[in-house]
Amino acid sequence: MPTDRSTDRGAEQPSAPATAPAPSAPPAAPAGRTGPVEPADLSGAVGLFAEESRARAFAAVVLGATTPAQVTERTGLSPKEANTALRRLRDQGVIGEGGDGLAVVYDRFRELARSARASKPSAESYGSGDEQSETVLRTFVRGGRLVRLPAQWERKLVVLRHIAEQTFEPGVEYPERTVNEKLRAWCEDAPVDHVTLRRYLVDLHHLHRRVGLYRRPAAAA
Numbered sequence: 001m002p003t004d005r006s007t008d009r010g011a012e013q014p015s016a017p018a019t020a021p022a023p024s025a026p027p028a029a030p031a032g033r034t035g036p037v038e039p040a041d042l043s044g045a046v047g048l049f050a051e052e053s054r055a056r057a058f059a060a061v062v063l064g065a066t067t068p069a070q071v072t073e074r075t076g077l078s079p080k081e082a083n084t085a086l087r088r089l090r091d092q093g094v095i096g097e098g099g100d101g102l103a104v105v106y107d108r109f110r111e112l113a114r115s116a117r118a119s120k121p122s123a124e125s126y127g128s129g130d131e132q133s134e135t136v137l138r139t140f141v142r143g144g145r146l147v148r149l150p151a152q153w154e155r156k157l158v159v160l161r162h163i164a165e166q167t168f169e170p171g172v173e174y175p176e177r178t179v180n181e182k183l184r185a186w187c188e189d190a191p192v193d194h195v196t197l198r199r200y201l202v203d204l205h206h207l208h209r210r211v212g213l214y215r216r217p218a219a220a221a
Helices: 005-012 042-048 052-062 068-075 079-091 106-119 131-140 153-167 176-186 194-203
Strands: 095-098 101-104 173-175 208-210 213-215
Touching (some): 052 068, 052 101, 079 095, 131 153, 173 176, 176 194
Antiparallel strands (some): 208 213
């Protein structure tokens, strides 16, 4: 019995190779920006405008200059100076070329602002639980050292209480030599000596003195 040749041929035909997916296009650069852009660096941006020719060229673009010729005309720079300044501004990504010519890349300044905020160290906390006291301590205490004693009495009380709480454990008796050593460490960079600090702490009852021994009470007056 004859076979169905058309059916056999269809079965023997190899399937067409799958079409490879087209490679994805690289992400487009932000509008108005051309060329390589360095990481956001606020100090670099400040240095960029420290050169007068670059500052003048940038100002011209801000005010509407869209070509190097217009920048040259509006700034009084020579064509060479204008082109050199514009090239540097492009390299830093603060100006670019859009459909209408030269333009400021404001996204670059947003990047710089975000970078500056992220790198800013957080304010040191002293654990006082009170923002006003924290402000006083940030002013007069730095890195575990006394900068100086405040002249205002209320602020002085805040600083002295902090020193007592950070230096002496409640209920523990310390010989005078140990007290002096601990307080001397606070005074390394301050125009006040450890004897003055010790006298203040005793007078304010942050330390009780008896027979050459000092003890911080559980609840200082």
